[in-house]
Amino acid sequence: MNQTTHNAIVNFIWGIADDVLRDVYVRGKYRDVILPMTVIRRLDAVLEPTKDAVLAMKKQLDGAGVANQHAALCQAAGEAFYNVSPFTLRDLKNRAKQQQLKADFEAYLDGFSPNVQEILDKFKFRNQIPTLIEADILGYLIEKFLDARINLSPRPLRDADGNELLPGLDNHAMGTIFEELIRRFNEENNEEAGEHFTPRDVVTLMAELIFLPIADHIESGTYLVYDGACGTGGMLTVAEDRLAELAKRHGKDVSIHLFGQEVQPETYAISKADLLLKGEGAEAENMKYGSTLSSDAFPSQEFDFMLSNPPYGKSWKTDLERLGGKTDIRDPRFVTQHAGDPEFKMITRSSDGQLMFLVNKLAKMKHGTRLGSRIAEVHNGSSLFTGDAGQGESNIRRWIIENDWLEAIIALPENMFYNTPIATYIWVLTNRKSEARKGKVQLIDATEWYEPLRRNLGKKNCQFTEAQIRTICDLIVNPAETEKSKIFPNEAFGYWKVTVDRPLRLAVDLSPARLEVFEATCAKAKEQPLAKLARRMGELLGPGPHRDFNAFMAACARDAEENGIKLIAKRKKLLQSELCRVDEEAAPVIKKVHKRGGAPDSLHGLYEAEVDDKPRVVEYEPDTDLRDSEKVPLLEEGGIEAFFRREVLPYTPDAWIDESKTQVGYEISFTRHFYKPAPMRTLEEIKADIYALEEETEGLLEQIVGEAEQ
Numbered sequence: 001m002n003q004t005t006h007n008a009i010v011n012f013i014w015g016i017a018d019d020v021l022r023d024v025y026v027r028g029k030y031r032d033v034i035l036p037m038t039v040i041r042r043l044d045a046v047l048e049p050t051k052d053a054v055l056a057m058k059k060q061l062d063g064a065g066v067a068n069q070h071a072a073l074c075q076a077a078g079e080a081f082y083n084v085s086p087f088t089l090r091d092l093k094n095r096a097k098q099q100q101l102k103a104d105f106e107a108y109l110d111g112f113s114p115n116v117q118e119i120l121d122k123f124k125f126r127n128q129i130p131t132l133i134e135a136d137i138l139g140y141l142i143e144k145f146l147d148a149r150i151n152l153s154p155r156p157l158r159d160a161d162g163n164e165l166l167p168g169l170d171n172h173a174m175g176t177i178f179e180e181l182i183r184r185f186n187e188e189n190n191e192e193a194g195e196h197f198t199p200r201d202v203v204t205l206m207a208e209l210i211f212l213p214i215a216d217h218i219e220s221g222t223y224l225v226y227d228g229a230c231g232t233g234g235m236l237t238v239a240e241d242r243l244a245e246l247a248k249r250h251g252k253d254v255s256i257h258l259f260g261q262e263v264q265p266e267t268y269a270i271s272k273a274d275l276l277l278k279g280e281g282a283e284a285e286n287m288k289y290g291s292t293l294s295s296d297a298f299p300s301q302e303f304d305f306m307l308s309n310p311p312y313g314k315s316w317k318t319d320l321e322r323l324g325g326k327t328d329i330r331d332p333r334f335v336t337q338h339a340g341d342p343e344f345k346m347i348t349r350s351s352d353g354q355l356m357f358l359v360n361k362l363a364k365m366k367h368g369t370r371l372g373s374r375i376a377e378v379h380n381g382s383s384l385f386t387g388d389a390g391q392g393e394s395n396i397r398r399w400i401i402e403n404d405w406l407e408a409i410i411a412l413p414e415n416m417f418y419n420t421p422i423a424t425y426i427w428v429l430t431n432r433k434s435e436a437r438k439g440k441v442q443l444i445d446a447t448e449w450y451e452p453l454r455r456n457l458g459k460k461n462c463q464f465t466e467a468q469i470r471t472i473c474d475l476i477v478n479p480a481e482t483e484k485s486k487i488f489p490n491e492a493f494g495y496w497k498v499t500v501d502r503p504l505r506l507a508v509d510l511s512p513a514r515l516e517v518f519e520a521t522c523a524k525a526k527e528q529p530l531a532k533l534a535r536r537m538g539e540l541l542g543p544g545p546h547r548d549f550n551a552f553m554a555a556c557a558r559d560a561e562e563n564g565i566k567l568i569a570k571r572k573k574l575l576q577s578e579l580c581r582v583d584e585e586a587a588p589v590i591k592k593v594h595k596r597g598g599a600p601d602s603l604h605g606l607y608e609a610e611v612d613d614k615p616r617v618v619e620y621e622p623d624t625d626l627r628d629s630e631k632v633p634l635l636e637e638g639g640i641e642a643f644f645r646r647e648v649l650p651y652t653p654d655a656w657i658d659e660s661k662t663q664v665g666y667e668i669s670f671t672r673h674f675y676k677p678a679p680m681r682t683l684e685e686i687k688a689d690i691y692a693l694e695e696e697t698e699g700l701l702e703q704i705v706g707e708a709e710q
Contacts, residue, residue, distance in 0.1 A: 080281020085111025230260030233271030316353030372432030389665025503588030
């Protein structure tokens with residue numbers, strides 16, 4: 001099919017909306033009728049030659065009492081679908097009475113095979129019939145799709161003498177026309193549809209990124225391609241075409257199978273319909289409806305190539321609850337064994353599930369093949385840095401990078417997508433890195449590589465040219481350090497999150513006023529013996545403040561023993577909370593005394609102190625209000641200790657590290673690696689601006705004074 005014929009058919013179908021649906025539907029709803037009717041007319045045209053054979057087979061099967069008729073009817077139709085109603089669209093065109101047309105049209109729809117029924121149901125096309133009947137336009141709509149000026153049949157349209165009037169449409173051409181209609185409707189209604197539709201230039205780049213680096217290694221055989229957020233299926237079909245093209249160029253014979261899952265009903269229907277229209281009935285069965293996160297349609301399947309543009313900034317709370325809640329998820333995709341943790345959890349906050357789609361893909365990689373798996377996925381900036389060490393997002397990045405799966409991340413220009421102006425990034429991953437790439441990650445800043453659009457398409461105001469796509473792919477195929485391409489060791493993105501504690505320092509207040517308040521508190525808590533103890537401490541030690549809490553508690557312990565009071569933890573806590581306040585000049589509060597062994601190590605909170613007139617190694621109680629944390633790069637020379645001695649101890653000499661709280665985190669900062677400070681202005685430029693301001697100010701002052709004198 002030449003481009004002229006393609007454009008003519010697309011424009012004609014596009015024009016049906018204005019001709020028939022105007023004043024009945026708003027423009028944003030045209031697609032609800034035109035897309036399913038395009039599918040119906042194509043299927044109708046494909047089935048016309050075998051209509052009688054299908055009806056005969058249906059009669060035979062019913063007569064024999066055969067329940068499972070699908071395979072036999074498909075065989076009779078010669079397709080992966082069929083229609084057992086007595087009608088074709090041509091039979092319905094001339095129905096004069098609307099109610100008869102409604103009944104017959106519904107019967108016609110009911111006659112389609114289950115795979116087509118699912119498409120119609122997800123399109124919710126039957127919901128449109130009452131509107132079409134009430135407006136008296138259903139017959140006109142059918143007539144338009146049967147117009148002799150277009151031919152949606154795979155067979156040529158001929159005149160009475162057998163001369164070809166219009167060429168037939170093969171499956172590929174029909175699929176191309178359908179995808180063009182989808183694209184136009186999406187651009188027309190971009191605010192909503194942008195959620196499910198990725199611009200073709202971005203899809204092309206993603207396909208190139210997963211195929212070009214291994215193009216020379218493609219062998220004859222079967223390859224599986226997967227999109228877990230497939231929308232209308234555009235990424236899959238572009239990937240299929242590109243892989244087939246590369247294989248052919250290298251003289252390889254490949255069989256490509258597409259797999260996708262989509263949660264939005266209409267876009268799912270479009271993806272399945274597109275494959276049926278292309279004659280890929282078996283592939284259409286691989287399109288699954290439902291949530292990828294909570295209802296994985298391919299739990300045990302592995303794929304060679306995977307690509308997606310998952311929703312970002314979108315809540316996945318419902319999926320999280322279906323999986324058992326954040327604390328009870330057992331899905332092996334999201335809870336694995338890593339870094340010595342048998343239950344390493346990769347569960348993001350419920351407000352944004354984009355990284356969960358990436359984890360789902362990584363769980364489906366092939367590990368036993370020469371090429372392994374390659375993945376390209378679009379994310380916004382939050383996937384790079386959201387989440388602290390030990391949290392889900394950071395754990396995901398850690399799992400990916402420590403397994404050496406992250407090949408590259410490409411920063412895209414802003415305003416590349418229809419429904420968002422924000423910064424976006426393509427992540428490229430593989431479990432078969434080349435020798436040159438092992439242990440490394442490449443960052444590419446492509447934010448300034450774009451061509452402006454003549455008119456905005458929603459938020460999209462720019463696109464990649466073929467040359468710019470080629471430039472990016474060249475950097476991936478032949479990784480090199482440039483101003484816009486930087487290569488880092490994996491460890492460059494990791495850090496230790498170190499918890500820094502300082503001792504709690506308490507002063508004890510035994511003044512009469514404080515003791516009076518303490519007695520009232522003890523009365524409410526039925527702790528009168530403790531109140532008496534405090535009174536005796538006041539008499540013994542004086543009002544204070546006493547800046548050695550340890551000595552105070554030792555005195556309390558002696559008094560309690562003499563007076564038969566059990567100084568249990570609850571009572572100690574009451575003494576501390578009600579009689580003490582933080583005092584920077586007070587002695588540190590001792591938490592634990594090491595009576596045997598051990599050596600002082602102030603870096604890790606072990607100090608030498610006098611306890612009962614004997615030198616002991618002690619641990620101090622940390623002051624949680626003074627607790628802080630530091631991020632120590634994994635590549636820090638000398639590690640945590642060197643960093644701590646250089647950056648912390650000179651400023652807080654009583655600080656120590658709580659090793660039990662140290663965690664490993666990963667984050668990726670494009671800004672830090674590609675930031676360019678604005679050049680300083682010269683003195684001459686600054687002086688010129690000052691003189692200009694002075695002149696402007698003087699002129700304004702003269703004007704004001706002059707007006708006042710007048």
